[in-house]
Amino acid sequence: MRQLTYVGKGALQWRDAPEPVLHAPCEAIVRPFAAARCDGDNLPLHRNVTMPMRLGIALHYLDPLISDLLGSRPFQGPFAFGHECVAEVIECGTDVKTVKRGDRVVVPWAISCGHCWRCEHGLTSKCSNSGDTVIAAYGFGPAMGDWGGAVSDRLRVPYADGMLIRVPPSVDPLALASTSDNIPDGWRMVAPPLRRYPGGAVLIVGGAARSIGLYAAGIAVAMGAERVDYLDSNVTRLEIAQSLGANPIQIPGTAAWYRKHAPRRSGRYLISADASATVAGLQYALRSLAPGGVCTGVGYYFARTSALPLTHMYMNSSTLHVGVSHPRADLPQVLALIGEGKFKPEKVTTLTAAWDDAPTAFLERTTKVVVRRDPLFSAAADT
Ligand SMILES: [Zn+2]
Numbered sequence: 001m002r003q004l005t006y007v008g009k010g011a012l013q014w015r016d017a018p019e020p021v022l023h024a025p026c027e028a029i030v031r032p033f034a035a036a037r038c039d040g041d042n043l044p045l046h047r048n049v050t051m052p053m054r055l056g057i058a059l060h061y062l063d064p065l066i067s068d069l070l071g072s073r074p075f076q077g078p079f080a081f082g083h084e085c086v087a088e089v090i091e092c093g094t095d096v097k098t099v100k101r102g103d104r105v106v107v108p109w110a111i112s113c114g115h116c117w118r119c120e121h122g123l124t125s126k127c128s129n130s131g132d133t134v135i136a137a138y139g140f141g142p143a144m145g146d147w148g149g150a151v152s153d154r155l156r157v158p159y160a161d162g163m164l165i166r167v168p169p170s171v172d173p174l175a176l177a178s179t180s181d182n183i184p185d186g187w188r189m190v191a192p193p194l195r196r197y198p199g200g201a202v203l204i205v206g207g208a209a210r211s212i213g214l215y216a217a218g219i220a221v222a223m224g225a226e227r228v229d230y231l232d233s234n235v236t237r238l239e240i241a242q243s244l245g246a247n248p249i250q251i252p253g254t255a256a257w258y259r260k261h262a263p264r265r266s267g268r269y270l271i272s273a274d275a276s277a278t279v280a281g282l283q284y285a286l287r288s289l290a291p292g293g294v295c296t297g298v299g300y301y302f303a304r305t306s307a308l309p310l311t312h313m314y315m316n317s318s319t320l321h322v323g324v325s326h327p328r329a330d331l332p333q334v335l336a337l338i339g340e341g342k343f344k345p346e347k348v349t350t351l352t353a354a355w356d357d358a359p360t361a362f363l364e365r366t367t368k369v370v371v372r373r374d375p376l377f378s379a380a381a382d383t
């Protein structure tokens with residue numbers, strides 16, 4: 001079979017790989033037909049990161065955990081690439097109960113069993129039965145397990161009942177290509193705090209997590225936030241934010257700007273989120289909180305330590321949430337919101353390309369890339 005393979009900076013290729021087979025009765029084999037580029041994928045696609053990361057770890061500038069997570073040579077190609085897709089089920093083991101051949105399903109980026117203590121408590125990306133890697137996931141190379149990548153002819157799903165979730169029949173699967181990761185990542189930045197503070201004002205600091213910040217803005221609007229201010233330097237993303245119902249605010253996005261404009265005492269937002277993936281952006285989001293506010297950071301903050309305004313947070317009774325996303329735990333609610341038509345993730349997609357063109361499409365410097373091909377089964381098989 002053919003799988004999209006990361007070779008190095010600016011180099012993706014179709015390469016042949018053995019077709020995966022079922023290893024246990026709880027497994028399924030699926031065929032992805034809509035796949036998306038995760039915001040985090042841009043890091044190795046556009047930069048040489050292997051040597052700088054090795055050096056950064058050796059010099060104690062970067063967190064040593066990165067070696068455990070990504071191996072001693074982070075992002076060293078070749079490896080199967082991509083971890084966001086909607087797929088159709090091709091084959092199920094005899095124990096699989098919740099999906100069947102022909103069903104259209106979301107495949108979460110991380111491996112999870114669905115029944116261990118962590119899975120039952122919403123920590124699906126830290127599943128206890130996913131092997132001995134720091135995270136077990138598709139599309140990051142052997143350090144996260146030999147699971148293959150989402151832009152492949154076939155994927156093995158080790159816990160079909162625990163991981164797969166059927167797409168709502170009313171929604172175009174193309175719109176859901178990022179529900180494996182980035183859309184639930186946007187959800188977790190705003191949905192839990194909006195439950196705590198219904199209608200609360202929301203600030204999204206946009207940037208490197210290009211699509212996640214926009215998904216968060218759209219979900220916050222859909223959930224009835226009193227106002228959703230979206231900050232970014234990128235005009236296209238600001239226009240998308242506006243189309244999602246958020247209030248776009250153009251900023252330079254520099255550390256100096258964040259420092260200069262951060263409120264000294266308290267801000268106006270009960271909920272804030274940093275999608276700039278910069279410590280300066282995170283500090284700004286924290287200082288913009290109203291008393292009791294909740295801030296979530298979704299960027300990769302790779303430094304061994306990052307400066308936080310702890311005095312401000314203490315006096316403001318702020319909460320900071322960082323942590324890997326757990327899409328499988330949130331997907332039922334995320335898909336329900338999209339199924340109701342209240343939030344349209346397709347507005348964030350800036351490039352839809354043919355499946356065969358994935359090696360070039362995934363390199364485009366744009367917000368959200370989705371590649372598609374025809375499914376084998378008709379949608380009727382889904383109902
Ligand atoms: Zn991702």
Ligand SMILES: [Zn+2]
Pocket residue numbers: 112113114115116117118119120126127128129
């Ligand atoms: Zn588990």
